[in-house]
Every structure is written in C-alpha cells, then in structure tokens.
Amino acid sequence: MAQGTGWWRSAVVYQVYPRSFADSDGDGIGDLNGITSRLDHLARLGVDVVWLSPVYASPQADNGYDISDYQAIDPAFGTLADFDRLLAEVHARGMKLVMDLVVNHTSDQHAWFVESRSSKDNPKRDWYWWRPAREGFEAGRPGAEPTNWASFFSGPSWTLDEATGEYYLHLFDRRQPDLNWENPEVRQAVHEMMRWWLDRGVDGFRMDVINLIAKDPALPDGALTGTAGLGDGYPHYGTRERVHDFLQEMHREVFAGREGLLTVGEMPGVTWDQARRFTDPARREVDMVFQFEHVSLDHGPGGKFDPRPLDLRALKASLGRWQTALAEVGWNSLYWNNHDQPRVVSRFGDDGGYWRESATALATVLHLHRGTPYVYQGEELGMTNAPFPSIDDLRDVESLNHYREAVAGGVDPEVVMAGLRAMGRDNARTPVQWDAGPHAGFTTGEPWLPVNPNHTRINAEAQYDDPNSVFHHYRRLVELRHTRPVVALGDFRMLLPDHPHLYCYERALDDARLLVLANLGADEQDVELEPGWEAEHVVLANTDRARVKAGRAVLGPWEALVLER
Template sequence: MPGNTIRDPDWWRGAVIYQIYPRSFKDSNGDGTGDLNGVSERMDYIASLGVDAIWLSPFFTSPMDDFGYDVSDYEDVDPMFGTLADFDRMLAAAHKRGLKVIIDLVISHTSDQHPWFRESRSSKDNPKADWYVWADAKADGTPPNNWLSIFGGPAWEWDSRRRQYYMHNFLTSQPDLNFHNREVQDAVLSAARFWLERGVDGFRLDTVNFYFHDEQLRDNPPLGTGEMPSTVEASNPYGYQSHLYDKTRPENLLFLERLRALLDCYPGTTSVGEIGADGQAVELTASYTEAGRRIHMAYSFDLLTPQHSAAHIRRTVEEMNRGIGSGWASWALSNHDVKRVASRWGDGLDLSKFAPLATALCASLRGTPCLYQGEELGLPQAEVPFEQLQDPYGIRFWPDYKGRDGCRTPMPWVRDNANAGFSEAAPWLPVAPEHRELAAFEQDRDEQSILNRNRAFYAWRRGLAALRTGDMTFLDAPGETLVFTRSCEEETVLCAFNLGTGPETFRLPGLELENLNAPGFAGTAAGSEISLNGLDAVFARVKG
C-alpha cells in the first residue's frame, strides 16, 4: 500500500500535474541522457513550481525504438534511467515535498523484445499464442484487412515463424496485446499492482482507447464525404480512415472497470487517460471517466491543435463541459508528442506575455491541468536538423512532418554551459540555442520572468477553490477575449483572457466585480467593466 497518508482522495480534481520526460530532464551520470537520479536532483525545483504531482514518461526496460513506449519489462527500470532503488529514492523525495507521482503505463502494446511476445511468436500453440493479435493472410498473401499504423504503412507485419500477421498500431516493433484474452488483462493489472505496491500515486494511461480491437477484423471505412483527415499531419494516410474497428471498442469499458477496482484498493491513487478519439473526445471522456466506475480523468488532443482562437477554445471547452456528465477532464496545451504551445499558438507574439497567459488559461479551465517540462519557462519548439533526428515518426514523414524531437530537446538549466547544465556529455538531442536565454536558473533570478510569474500564479490559485473544482460558465465577450466564471459553494470567480494583441474594454451588465489582483497580470475589473491590455488577463470575485 502507498506509504503516504491520504488526506483527500479527490486531490487530483483541479491539481496541477507536471509532466517530466526523463531522458531530457537532467542527466546525473554524464552519459548524455536524463535519468531518475536527475529528477531527484531537481525535486526542489519541481516543488518550487507550485504543482501538485509529477507525471513521468516511461522509464521501464525497453529497446527504446519508441523511447520507452515499447516496453520489454513492466516491472523494472531501464539501465539508461537507473535502477529500482533509484526510482524508490525519487519517489520518496517527491513524497517528502508533498508531490504525488504518476507514472506512464503503456499497456496497449509491448516491445517485440518482451518475453511475452517472444513466446507468442514461437508457435501457434504455445501458452501465450493468443496474447497478441495474430491473423492469417488473405488468400493472396496480403494483410487481413485495411488497418493502418499511425507511424505509416499497414498495421500488420508478417512473421515468418508463425506464418501469420501480427497487429501493430505503432511501430512494427510494438505488437498490440490481445485484450480479448483475460490472461492478458490479468498480466497488465499485475504490472500495475507492482508499482502501486511501491507507492506510486497513479497512472497516466497511454492510448487508453486502443486496448481492444474488433475480433471480426472488419475493414475500417473511409472518412465521410466532406470530412477532413483526423490527424494534424495530413500527409499521413492514417488520417483518411474512420477508425471504427481498430480502436475505441465497447469492450474497453469493462476492462477500465477492472482497472478502477484495482486502483480503489489503493486509496488516494488516480488515473488519467490519453484519448486519441477522432472527433469523439467528449463522448469518450464522459464514458471513460464516469464517476466512481472507470478512470478518474482523461485528456484528448482538442487543445493540442494549431487552432487557438477564443472561439475555438470556448467551443471545445463548452462541448466538453456540456457532455461530460459525472466525468472529469484534464487539459494540456503541450506534451512530448506535439509542437510546443509557445510556437504552436504563440508564434510571432511576445512570449514574455503569451507564455504566462497560456499557463494561467489552462489552469483556469474546469478540469485538471497538465504542464509539460519547459512550458513553465516559455520554451518555443526547437529546430532539430534532419541528420540529428531520433524520432522514427519524424524520419518517416520528413519534411512535411518533422516529428516530435523538437519538443523533446534537453531542459535548459543554465545559460553559460556547453550543454545548458543538462549533461556533462553531448546530449541525445541538441540543446536549442534559443532556449539558453530562457534557462531555469537564469529565470529564477528575475522576479518578472516567465518562470516566476507562473510560480506566483500557481501559488495564488491554490487559495481559490473555485478555480480548482468549481463549475464553469462562459460569458459573451468581444474580439479575442475569453470570459467565464468558476463557481464553488458561495464563491464565484470571473476569469477574463485577452488572446489578442490589442487592448479590450467592455462591460458585463448585471455583474458587480471586485479585482482579485492575480499576480503577473495587469487587467482590471471594477463594477461591471473589464479592461485588458493585449495578451493580458484579469480575475475578479463576483459580488452578491
């Protein structure tokens, strides 16, 4: 059982989660790759941000074809990142500072180096023969259906030993587990229990709607007439199918109930699912996070897109609030898979204004905000030359899509150091030159820096229950302003954000406002009038 005392089992509602990509956070042993001891070394920094929990991207044993999202042992640490003892020390360091620890659980697929798959592919009648998705070829030798891999090409790979195809939604070295087999479910739940017993506070569930496939292996239909490709990178043919049969199957709900029952045996633990939903984000978030039954919260990619107008954000969030029922959303503007928000939404803007505004906006929406490492510094997307790319996704689709390396470059800690304080050796990805001026310890010394404005906002937010768990109602506002209220018991807080660069002044008839003087923002609220500079915000108590 977890060793830390649980005071509030619902601590995760409105908590701020800080995502750490370990291989790019801090290298402690000089091999050019970040590790768990590096996370421990920077735990005081993490705690200083005012976040409530950390989410660690995978650190399990892996051949690293997809940087740890191809697991070959669910119950050990890859030597690249350290040892189980290093993990335990890191966990204790986080708990000592009041931080929860959520780890990435990647169970829709494994590495082809996992002992389960090695046994499964050895014959058609071994004990694990049905642990993965195997299918015979069509009469002409082609794959069993038209399913595609997200990483390009068919979602099927021929195996000469079994003389069958196996399914892979991602790389060919990432075979999909067969969740229709109860033994597979038991095995991945056992792996989850292993980490819960060590004291983790929950899981981020990678590709949570990919666990089950259609047992009949029916072809996916094409997108309907007039529909646009579902992926941002339209050069990928995956986006031209309607994914009815290769993911998001109804059987998934029953497995999530089994997972929730396990988590409920460890009071105070939580779960956040990643939903790749192709237009079904609201429906799936509602069903997957139904209160008390399945996972605790989920996030989609609806705010991880290039679209960022006030109208788009309002429409996205309103649709989620309206359709989520008893469930709970999580919101992110950046992560390890998408272009950083400072470049995706803030291109051409003053980042010293835009970055704190974006952070505050995400943390003010109804749900649980995730902050990706470096986002607190306002880091823009790095440009990684083709010859230094590591991401197989980017290498495959270059130059139309440059992959995910640009958001995964090393965390800059100091300006005047060969590798920005990340490592004493050449790092696995180059340090972006433009990141040096935004280095964490450089910003730490400047009270008006992006980092310190974000810290101040999170500290201020802690005192307002309405911003963490309150209901949310949008109000009409002009131009690129986004205005809504958050209400909890007797407290109602109005939040107004100007996403445009020009000033905005307007009235909200019928409201009596009292400026709460949120740190780092110059907007004013008095009576019913709101006044905002460009890229500014104001928070006000609604009186009466």
C-alpha cells in the same frame, strides 16, 4: 456540480519526460538521479503530482513507449534502487508519483512477444493479434495484410513474421505489437504487474492510448482513407463498448481498496459523452481522460503536419463544450503540452515579441478552467519550439516515418520540414533549459537531442529571482487552485464565445466569483464588465498595467487578468 471530492480536483500534475529532464552521469540522456536532483524545482513550483513518462526497460524504438520488461528500469535511466530513491524523495516533499502505463502494446523484444512469435502453437501465441495473409493473397505481397488498417506511424498496421508466415498487428511502430486483451491471461498478467508497482509505493497510472485496447475480434477492414489503399481501422478498435468491461475489471482487480490514487486514461478520439462514462465515479473506471479535440483544431486537410492558424472561437467552443459536458458527472484534464505536442507558446502564442505575455496568458486561460491542470516540463519556463535545421536533427519515429513517406510521395522536403518544425514531437523533447551554460545545464556530455539555442535567455535560473517571470506566473496559478475552492469546484460560464481574440469566462461557487479575462492577440481589446467588478478585485495579472475602471477593462496585447470577489 460534479459529485465526489477526489483530492486531485485541487491538484496540479507535472509531467517529466525522463530522457530530456536532467542528466546526472554525463551520457547525454536524462535519468532518474537527474530527476531526483531537480525535485526542489517542482516543489518550488508547488505541483502535487509527478507523472513519469516510461522508464521501463526498452529498446527505445519509440523512446520508451515500447516496453521490453515492465518490472525493470532501463539502464539508460538507472536502477530500481534509483527509482525507489526518487519515489521516496517525491513523497518526502509531499508530492505523489504517477507512472506511465503502456499496455496497448509491448516491445517486440518483450519476453511475451518473443515467445508468441516462436511458433504458431506457443501458449502465448494468442497474447498478441496474429493472422494469416488475406484470403487469395500470398504472404508478403502488397495488399496481403489481414486488414487494411493504417498505422498511426505511417504504413500498414500489420507486419509479416517470416518464421511463422503470419502477420502481427501493431497500431503504432512495427516494433510495438499490440496485446490481445480478449485473452484473460494477458489481463491477469497486466493486473499483477500494476499491483507490483502500487505495492512498491507509486500513486497511480497514466494509461497510454487505453481506449484502443478493445479490438473487434473479427478485425474488419476500415473505410479507405485514400492513402496507399489503407483504411481507417479506428471504428474497430477505438473506444469500443468492450473497453468499459476491461477498465472496470482493472479497477476491481488493481485499484479497489487503495486510497489516494490517480488514474488517467489517454484516449485518442474520445468524445465528451464517452468521457462522461469513463470518468463517472459510479462506474469505477478512471478519474479523468486526456482528450485530443482541442489540440486537433489547427490540423489542416493534410493532417497534423499540415497546420493551419488556430481559430480562437473554435477553441472556446471545444473547451467550453467539455466544461459543460462534464459539469455534473465526470472530470476534465486540462493541458496544452505533453511529450506528443509542440510547445504551446510557439503553437498558439507568439514566441517572438510577446513571448512572456503569450506564455502567461495561455497558462492563465487553461489553469483556471474546471479540471486538473497538467504542466509539461519546461512549459513553466515558456520553452519554445526548436529550429531543427534538417531531418538529421530529428529523432522521433513518427516524424522520421512521415518525412520518408511524404518525400517519397513527391512532397517538397522543405515543405515537409516546415510541418515537422511546427508540429513534430521532438519540439517537446529538447532538453529542459536549467541555465544559460553549456547544454543549458542539462548534461555535461553531448545531449541526445540538441538543446534549443534560446536557452541562453529562456532558462530556470534566470527566472527564479524574477517575480514577473513565466515560472512565477505558473507558481501563482498553482497557488490559486490550492487556495481558492472556486477554482477547483466552481461552475463554469463562457463569456463572449464569438469574439475572435478575447477568451473570457467566469467561475462561481456559492458566493465566490472569479472572472478570467485574456486577450490572445497583438491588438488592444476592450471588455465590457458587469456592474461590481473594479480594479481592486484583480488578484492576478501577467502585466503591471492592469486597466479596470468604469465598467470596462482594457487589455493590451496578450494581457490576462484574474478578478475575484
């Protein structure tokens, strides 16, 4: 059993994407006062922590993940006074508030970068990664970029600044230049900003792509990927040893001596053995990490926008491996959805005939693992992917860049759109569906992104008074974690790892045992049970037809049962 007694082991976190949560002023964009007005929904669900995606001042090139002022609220979301009121109301309901921390990069409109690009000898020049054109190449010519690294958002990861004749590094959009964490002044400025928010009363940080901050200063080329001569730079900036120095320093300078905080590192490409080091309490780095292994299993040869059906056996192998690896040291975060992932009921479930059953079965499977579960806004309602008729209906920079590049390369536009409808990030960003009225009760104006047409049947108001709703199933899962120590702290044992449709496991703590049985498919399945499990042991089910007797359970399509003894 993992060491330590962090409060977050029995907690559930709820992610709010402010732009799409609730709009208080009718401008079509969600805001802080809108979030405050809907906090009773979160209290009713029973969650412990609100994770707030970025609300800082931003030009919104990447929907707020391009920050121009870390200590100001973007006017689209409100004011610092609005934020303080939200924070107070969160605390009044016994919940904590965690801020999104985006410090791998800033906006190109941040004062630091404006200074940095003003001249080669500016004191802040070295706050970012600047390099001349590749030797033997003229700046601005194809292939002149200092390295061949590909950007996560398509194209090269370097952009030429005409004024100074040098290139700056951006692992994401060209409007998101990367900070140089090798410069101690950068680290000190970030630490000061973080302390400012903690002193204001926030309860921790979710750290965006934090394992990418430690670049190899030599900036070597990456292995060619076959895409327009670009290379994979990840080995030279992803999860390098130096990042542990940076996180331990951050812990000393920012978190040490403060109680009750939560620190979560989003870490693309992180492996379970690396995660053990990051989350080992003795190393004082972060409490848990977001890993991407399980949400990459349905990516085809062409990447995330070339999806393939999920092989449940691969999913069990992946999540089971993480459960085992972090059993003695470290801690898992558990998620299906977030602002970067499509809706799980459409992705891994059946959002048609078995919509409610598959939404609740997937929730059951995830939440009763060992780790801290994360609920993304609308997930607790079973919100689905959106239809998105054309590229004109999308807003996400990643999707728009991919569409432009793929179509220019000769791919059929409808094939590209099919991939975007399945996997695009805008699926997570359609407004929360509060009721069946105009714009789903999200706004009285025109929403920044169209509301999913199915809001007339999938919405919070319709589910509050329905004890069999997706919402109440999530509420009961949260309650189980709060009231059953075996859920928070028990050992994990995967059952039937090779079964293509059943996801079953057991949790055990002292004399308490919990058995989770889920049929993640449309065909009825039989499960042979160990002696001692009987119908009276069922403590949660997502249907009213639980059939457990004579040493076996019969699970209907997308049926999930939880038994306790």
